[in-house]
Amino acid sequence: MPKKQKDKTTEEQILAAAKKVFVRDGMAGARMQDIADEAGINKALVHYYFKNKEKLFEVIFMEAANRLFPRINEVFTAELPLFEKIEKFCEEYISLVMENPYLPLFVLNEIHRDPNYFLGKVWKGKSTPKPEKFLAQIEAEKAKGTIKDIHPLHLLMNMLSMTIFPFVAKPMLQKNMGMNEQQFRMVMEQRKTEIPRFIIDSIKA
Amino acid sequence: MPKKQKDKTTEEQILAAAKKVFVRDGMAGARMQDIADEAGINKALVHYYFKNKEKLFEVIFMEAANRLFPRINEVFTAELPLFEKIEKFCEEYISLVMENPYLPLFVLNEIHRDPNYFLGKVWKGKSTPKPEKFLAQIEAEKAKGTIKDIHPLHLLMNMLSMTIFPFVAKPMLQKNMGMNEQQFRMVMEQRKTEIPRFIIDSIKA
DNA sequence: GGGCATTTTAACCAAATGGTTAACAAAGAT
DNA sequence: ATCTTTGTTAACCATTTGGTTAAAATGCCC
Structure with a gap:
């Protein structure tokens, strides 16, 4: 009872x-x-x-979304110098996703299946992502002359792309370049530092 | 009739x-x-x-795969200076995918569903992708001292990521940053030149 | 041990879905 | 026109699948 x-x-x-x-x-x-x-x-x-498949799916999807999105949001809100922020994000996000390599493909796929469901449920109560601050930070660095003249939105997209895409394309990359699990892990381990270096080399004034 | x-x-x-x-x-x-x-x-x-669903699917999938992969293969085989090759790829690939923005997500998803089917059918008779030549070209440029010391594989992954990922994440980016169709097209149009500039700025010695 | 709520199962059901059949319609050939 | 081949349809079939039910097991408290 x-x-x-x-x-x-x-x-x-x-x-x-x-x-x-x-x-x-x-x-x-x-x-x-x-x-x-x-x-x-x-x-x-x-x-x-x-109760039913949809309810169960909702739990799983929300769990996945709540694991993947907050860390991205951190990039937008954290108080940290730009370069350090970039380094921190790549390092931590790759570590995070490495534990569940197929989560991004799953989430992106289901968002594609029903974008409005996504809109309604994921940012319910929680703060919707506000990239503005991050974009403003980039503009500030531009003004200070520490970085080149780059579109903030593109910089953001580049960082997310290089970090997340390899996981989304994991099966293709593996079949395509004959990478085994071990090698994939190693490459992603390298990317934790390769991506920040690549980005900073590109934008550093 | x-x-x-x-x-x-x-x-x-x-x-x-x-x-x-x-x-x-x-x-x-x-x-x-x-x-x-x-x-x-x-x-x-x-x-x-x-005959059946699978046969029909096979036709559609192969059509999609044969639209997406050959252009990537071109990067590997073409005789072109590195920087021009990068510029050409981003420009042409974004144009190509813009016509069918959801094709990459579709293809990556189905490869994930059954990687071996992919392996068996896609590179049947056709030349399997050989990134070696492209990777060697990067090594050559490094040796010449025209570009910095970067891992060729990572450069390749970066280029593919920045070009393809925005399409895979399109619904998310749109919902997330309140981008409409028009704005998305505009941003991707910019990326045709932004990505090559970003890459070249990063690796140029 | 006897009540009592919770957990678990086998059997079942209705709807959906991939696929088939047989008849029918349209063109083309003779 | 008539026959044959090709294209097209409505009705049907078998299986899968999400979901339900009623009964059985399991634990719990006295």
Whole structure:
């Protein structure tokens, strides 16, 4: 009768299984039966804990989005010199995504599937991302003459692109250039410092 | 038979419809009925021209892959000075993808779904991509002292990332920064020259 | 051990979906 | 015109799939 002894084991097992299946197959490709099998339980039990596929998906998607977006937002809000900020972001973001390499593709894909759902749920209550401050910081550095005349938006896009894209394209890069898991990890490890150097070399006045 | 007043033959109509639906919904999310509806014909007719969903998908995927990959391969093989090659690639690739902005996400997603299918079908007969020559060209420039000491692989990844990622992340960027279609097109138009400048500024000795 | 809520399962159901069939319509050939 | 081939359709079929139900197990408190 006591509400719940928080027998999390089952619920967590379902969440772990759902994450694996959803990230692998996407919302459309995922099968409730697969999630149940992966969790080693009966399918009805999945519906017992999470009403339906959409509700379960929502939990997984939000978990993924809330892991990926806040760190980007940090770039926008943090109080840090520009160069250090760039270094910090690349280093930390690659470390973060390395733990779940396919999360970005999953999230971008589902945003593409239903952009408005994304808009509605992700920035609910939470502060919507405000790149303005970061863009202003770049403008300030330009004014100080410490960096060249570059469009702030492009600098931002370049940094995000170089950091995130390799994960999105991971299977292609691997098949294409015969990279194995080990090599991919090594290359991404290098990029933690290569990307900031590349950027700073480009914009440094 | 109501020969469509459109100049398009039935088979072409199906292909156009299939492309739209597959690129929008992916292999798993696409419905044969949707494709038929989009083409304005009976569902059985789709099976008449293309045996089944997988065969139809194969045609669409190969069409997409064969539009996206050869231009990348050109970078690897073309005889052109490094800087010009970079400028040419960004300019041409953005123009190319601008016509079908969601093609990269579609292709990357399906490669992720089944990397081996990709390996088997895409480079069938066609020359597999050989980045070696491009990487060697970079090494040569390094030796000549015209560019700084950068890892060729990272330079390649940076160029591809900055060029392709904005399309993959298009819905997110638009929702996130309140960009409309018009603004997105304008930004990508700028990137045709911004990216090469950014790269060359970074690596120029 | 007996009530009682919670957890778990097997069996089931209705809708969706890929695919088939058989009949019908249109062109083309004779 | 008639026959044949090709194109097209409505109706149908088998399987998959998300979701439900009712019963069984499990724990919990007295």
